Amino acid sequence: MAKYLVLYRADVSAEEQMQQSPEEGDASMQEWMAWAGKVGGALTDFGSPVGNGRAITSAGTSSSTSDVAGYSIVEAADADAAAALMDGHPHLEIGTIEVLEAIELPGM
Structure with a gap:
């Protein structure tokens, strides 16, 4: 099973x-x-709301303009199965959901 970051x-x-x-x-x-x-x-992790973000670049730090309002972590056989877990999610009433696979690093 792969892990997926839900934004x-x-x-x-x-x-x-x-x-x-x-x-x-x-x-x-x-x-x-x-x-x-x-x-x-x-x-696997219900997650939480997020806020008060900072954007960090080589030039410095500023307030983030990200529209990410929270996260969760799920496990699924593949990306389609992870996306299917979002069916009927209450967040879809006010926004969108992005599901990203956590890629395992070799040797870690």
Whole structure:
């Protein structure tokens, strides 16, 4: 089984997404937990929202303009199987999901 990094992309930052009523937050978390239950053991790291990023180049550091709002890690037989795990994911209501294979380094 290969590991896949799941990136949750959105026009609204994770911080802004969490600016909701407690009832809305609970309902949203229930949807995420239902997805996690459906995926089961393929979800090896639920992940978390991300924010306050920095872009780092050889010229220095600046605030990040990335639209990545969070991540998870899943295991699957191949990229198509990993993508299929995202079927019905609640994040798709507000953004997109990118699934990237973690390539094993020889000798590591």
